[in-house]
Amino acid sequence: MIHAAVHDEPEVHSRMAVLGRLRASDTVFRILTRAAAIAVLVILGAVILALVEGSLPALRAFGFGFLYHEQWNPVTERFGALAPIYGTIVTSLIAILIAVPVGVMIALFLTELCPMWLRRPIGIAIELLAGIPSIIYGIWGLFVFAPFLQQTVQPLLIDSLEPVPVLSTLFAGPPYGIGVLTAGLILAIMVLPFITSISRDVFDTVPPVLKEAAYGVGCTTWEVFRHVVLPYTRVGVIGGIMLGLGRALGETMAVTFVIGNAHRISGSILAPGTTISATIANEFTEAVGDLYTSSLIALGLILFVITFLVLAAARYLLARIERKVA
Amino acid sequence: MVMEKLYARRRRRNGIAVALAIAATLVGLGWLALILGTLLWEGVSGLSLRVFTEMTPPPGSDGGLLNAIMGSLTMTLIGVLIGTPIGILAGTFMAEYGRYEKLTGVVRFINDILLSAPSIVIGLFVYEIMVYPMGHFSGWAGAVALALLVIPVVVRTTEDMLLLVPNPLREAATAIGLPRAYVIRHVCYPAARAGMLTGVLLAVARISGETAPLLFTALNNQFWSSNLNAPMASLPTVIFQFALSPYEEWQQLAWTGALIITFAVLALSIGARALAASRKMS
Numbered sequence: 001m002i003h004a005a006v007h008d009e010p011e012v013h014s015r016m017a018v019l020g021r022l023r024a025s026d027t028v029f030r031i032l033t034r035a036a037a038i039a040v041l042v043i044l045g046a047v048i049l050a051l052v053e054g055s056l057p058a059l060r061a062f063g064f065g066f067l068y069h070e071q072w073n074p075v076t077e078r079f080g081a082l083a084p085i086y087g088t089i090v091t092s093l094i095a096i097l098i099a100v101p102v103g104v105m106i107a108l109f110l111t112e113l114c115p116m117w118l119r120r121p122i123g124i125a126i127e128l129l130a131g132i133p134s135i136i137y138g139i140w141g142l143f144v145f146a147p148f149l150q151q152t153v154q155p156l157l158i159d160s161l162e163p164v165p166v167l168s169t170l171f172a173g174p175p176y177g178i179g180v181l182t183a184g185l186i187l188a189i190m191v192l193p194f195i196t197s198i199s200r201d202v203f204d205t206v207p208p209v210l211k212e213a214a215y216g217v218g219c220t221t222w223e224v225f226r227h228v229v230l231p232y233t234r235v236g237v238i239g240g241i242m243l244g245l246g247r248a249l250g251e252t253m254a255v256t257f258v259i260g261n262a263h264r265i266s267g268s269i270l271a272p273g274t275t276i277s278a279t280i281a282n283e284f285t286e287a288v289g290d291l292y293t294s295s296l297i298a299l300g301l302i303l304f305v306i307t308f309l310v311l312a313a314a315r316y317l318l319a320r321i322e323r324k325v326a
Numbered sequence: 327m328v329m330e331k332l333y334a335r336r337r338r339r340n341g342i343a344v345a346l347a348i349a350a351t352l353v354g355l356g357w358l359a360l361i362l363g364t365l366l367w368e369g370v371s372g373l374s375l376r377v378f379t380e381m382t383p384p385p386g387s388d389g390g391l392l393n394a395i396m397g398s399l400t401m402t403l404i405g406v407l408i409g410t411p412i413g414i415l416a417g418t419f420m421a422e423y424g425r426y427e428k429l430t431g432v433v434r435f436i437n438d439i440l441l442s443a444p445s446i447v448i449g450l451f452v453y454e455i456m457v458y459p460m461g462h463f464s465g466w467a468g469a470v471a472l473a474l475l476v477i478p479v480v481v482r483t484t485e486d487m488l489l490l491v492p493n494p495l496r497e498a499a500t501a502i503g504l505p506r507a508y509v510i511r512h513v514c515y516p517a518a519r520a521g522m523l524t525g526v527l528l529a530v531a532r533i534s535g536e537t538a539p540l541l542f543t544a545l546n547n548q549f550w551s552s553n554l555n556a557p558m559a560s561l562p563t564v565i566f567q568f569a570l571s572p573y574e575e576w577q578q579l580a581w582t583g584a585l586i587i588t589f590a591v592l593a594l595s596i597g598a599r600a601l602a603a604s605r606k607m608s
Contacts, residue, residue, distance in 0.1 A: 022505045029507035030423050036415030037424065037433045040481060043474060044436050047447065050454040105350035113347055124599060126354050131595040132361060133535025135562050136588050139569045139580060144364050189357055196354070220340035243442065250444025252538040253566065277446045277538070284450075284542050300450040304443070311439045 047304070055298030057290055066298060072263040072279075074288070079295035081302060083263045087180060087273040088303070091255065092248040094184025094269070095191055100241055102188075103195030108225055110196075111203040123200065130193035138257030141186045142178070146258055149185075150177030154270055172268035176260065181269045183259040187251055191244035198240030198318070202233040205325045236321035242314030250307050252277035276303040362588070369585025372578040377586075381550055382564055385573045391583050393550045394564040397465070398587075400552070401544060401560060402534050404469035409476025410526055416477070417484025422510050425489075434485070441478040448474050449539035457543055465551075465558035468544025475536060476529040483525025487518040520601055527598035531591045537562035561587050 058066060062079060069080025106126060110119055154175030161167040206229050214224045230237070260272020261282050274282075276299045287293045376390045383389025416433065424430045452471040457463055491514050499509040515522070545557040546567060561583050568580035 022508070026505040026507040029510070030419075033415045033419035033423055034429075036412050037419040037429065039412055040416050040433050040437050040440070040477065043477070044440060046455070047443075047451045050451050051447070054450070054454050102350045102353060105347045106354050108343075109347040109351045113344060114351075122351065122355065124596070125358055126351075128592055128595070129354065129358050131531060131592055132588055133537070133562065133591055135535065135537045135565055136361065136365070136584050139565065139584050140361050140364055142569065143368075192354060220336055222340040222343035223336070225343070246442050250442075250446065252444065252446045253562075257569070277444060280446055280450065281538060281541055284453075285545065297450055297454070300447050304447045307442075307444055307447075308439060311442055312435075315435060315438050 051297060051301040051304060055294055055301045057294035058298040061291060062295075066295070067302070070263075070265060074283075074292055077289065077291050079291070081276070081295075081299055083265050084274050084276040084279045084299055085302065086265050087183075087259065088249055088275040088277070088306075090180055090269065090273070091183045091187055091259070091275055092245055094181065095187035095248045096241060096245055098185065098188035099192045099195050099244060103192050103240075103244075104199050104237065106192075106196045107199035107203055108229075110200050111229075112221055112225060123197070126193050126196050128193075129189065130197075133253075134190065134251060135253040135257075137186050137190055137254035141182060141254060141258040145186065146177035146182050149182055150175045154181075158270070169267045170269055173270065175270060176272055178258045178260045178272060179270050180259065180266075180273045183255045183273075183275070184269070186254050186258055187248045190251060190254060191248050194244045194247055195240050198243060199233075199237055202236030202240065202321055203229055205236070205321065206232050233321065235317050235324075239314045239317030239321065242310055242317065246307050246311040246314060249310065250277060250303060252281050256281045276300070365581070365585045365588055368581040372582035373585065377579075377582055382548055382559065382568075382579070383575060384548070385571065385576060388575060389579070391561065391564065391579060391586075393547065394559045394561045394583065395586070397544070397547065397551070397559040398534060398561040400554070401465055401469045401472055401540070401558060402530060404466075404554075405472030405476055405533055406526065406530055408469065409473035409529065410480055412473075413477045413480025413525075413529075414484050414522065417481045418488065418510060420481070420485045421488035422514065423506070433481075437478050437481050440474075441482060444538075445475060445536055446538035446541075449542055452539065452543045462555075463543065463545035463557040465544050465554035465556065468540045468558060468560065469554070471539035471543045472533040472536065475533050475539065479529040479532060480522075480525050483528065484518075484522050487521030487525070488514055490521065491517045520604070524598045524602045527594055527601070531594035531598065534594070535562060535587055535591050537566055541566075 058079065062069070066079065066081050067085070068082050069078075070082045071078050071080050072083060073079070110123055114122060154173075154177070157171045158173040158175060161171045210228050210232065211224055214228045219227070255275050256278040259274055259278050261274050261278060262272040263274055263279075264271075266273065280296050280300055280303075284293070284296050287296055376388070377392075378390060378395065379392055380388075380390030381393050382391060416437075420430045420433060448471055452467050452474070456467040456470060460467075495513055495517060496509055499513045500506075504512070540560050540563050544560060544563070546563045547557045547559040551558055565580045565583045565587070568576035568583070571577065
């Protein structure tokens with residue numbers, strides 16, 4: 001029966017046709033998917049190219065001086081990126097300094113202390129902090145958090161730190177409410193969920209045997225965490241911190257609301273400042289003249305390069321711990 | 327005696343650490359409650375039917391957010407429609423055809439960076455390639471900017487979910503003579519459907535709150551506009567504009583808009599998580 005079918009000429013032809021169609025559709029699908037994967041690379045390349053091209057006029061006009069000049073004057077068309085770069089780095093550092101200990105301690109709570117049935121709800125609740133759009137942090141920071149800081153925390157800081165030499169300049173008044181410190185604190189809340197969830201994930205990779213052995217010889221929870229879990233996961237935690245840092249550096253809307261948008265570098269972290277992203281968000285649509293626009297795009301390029309390096313480092317470190325687990 | 331002192335010190339230290347860990351968790355949860363509480367407190371009083379039926383008002387008068395909500399929905403929808411197919415195809419390549427190729431590793435690395443790249447830079451990019459050559463701000467530019475944010479999220483989840491599909495399924499399908507494309511489309515996709523859908527939902531949640539990439543692509547629009555070739559209002563940019571204005575009506579609308587957007591986004595991301603969890607259990 002089968003033998004007969006194979007020798008049936010039209011049957012063979014129609015089978016060949018079907019097979020040919022199948023092969024063609026497979027080839028098309030394979031090419032399509034590969035093209036889409038390459039498109040991801042093209043997007044990144046195009047972003048870099050477009051930013052470089054857009055910032056050429058500014059870079060030609062100011063050269064490397066763009067990086068270290070503080071002046072930002074749309075009237076005389078003199079632009080330097082130092083104040084926004086400084087603001088970006090300082091706010092991100094404040095955010096990381098606060099979010100890292102808090103985030104790591106939450107991860108410790110979630111992995112070692114929390115009752116099983118509470119782990120999931122608390123974990124999700126912390127991650128919801130990452131889901132809240134950044135503009136919400138901005139509006140909340142401006143109308144709720146900044147007035148609160150201005151009326152209570154900042155006067156207290158200014159008064160109590162006045163006699164201390166270095167800190168008195170760092171926390172010099174007056175209490176504006178909005179400013180570098182406020183932006184840093186808001187950023188800290190925003191990156192907290194990233195640091196927490198990555199720390200929790202890498203803490204979970206520690207082989208239970210290691211922890212059990214430590215508990216078995218009588219270690220306390222803290223000692224197990226400090227001397228077994230942390231050394232084992234150090235690379236991953238640092239990766240998580242870098243990821244949080246990458247987020248903080250590029251965060252726009254929340255910072256734009258609360259930083260005060262002042263193009264100057266002040267020794268006091270209570271003073272208003274600006275960041276790269278806040279400058280772009282505030283001034284781009286109102287920028288008049290090619291040089292002004294181009295300078296703002298150059299700021300974007302600097303931001304992209306900085307975050308690219310930080311995020312690449314983060315991914316490299318996280319990939320290392322993944323390999324360790326595998 | 328010495329040992330007792332040592333024990334006491336270790337126990338004390340542990341007590342402090344545990345207390346700090348609990349305190350940190352309470353701070354995190356408290357902050358979430360504080361923000362959501364403020365939103366409810368400030369936003370609910372302005373919540374009425376008018377918010378959903380009237381346009382954004384000129385300063386000093388009442389109105390709603392209809393054009394902003396419609397603009398957000400339109401651009402989000404188009405952004406997802408453009409971004410999802412590209413993301414799914416790229417993720418499919420990484421998990422199926424190109425699983426062991428060098429290209430996959432490179433794409434994964436670059437995609438992870440795009441995933442957390444500053445969204446304002448994406449806005450600048452779209453301004454450069456669309457708004458500037460076209461000579462005007464447009465809803466299309468906004469939608470493309472959002473699509474660029476959708477792609478990395480979808481790529482990531484699609485790849486992860488397809489990698490979870492057990493290989494014997496693929497082998498069985500291949501053994502009965504199905505070509506690769508059919509195996510992927512009729513065996514792998516259905517098996518990974520819930521996870522891939524989760525990715526799309528997360529992408530929607532991510533872009534519906536984005537403001538920075540819309541500021542200089544879609545700009546804003548005070549009036550009703552369904553023309554994608556013209557500037558288009560969106561909820562986040564309206565919140566931005568109204569919150570920073572000195573007018574009380576505008577500020578109230580900003581809070582109400584903030585309430586709507588936050589709870590929509592949180593509902594989406596909880597829904598996505600529930601979907602992912604239900605898959606894991608089954």
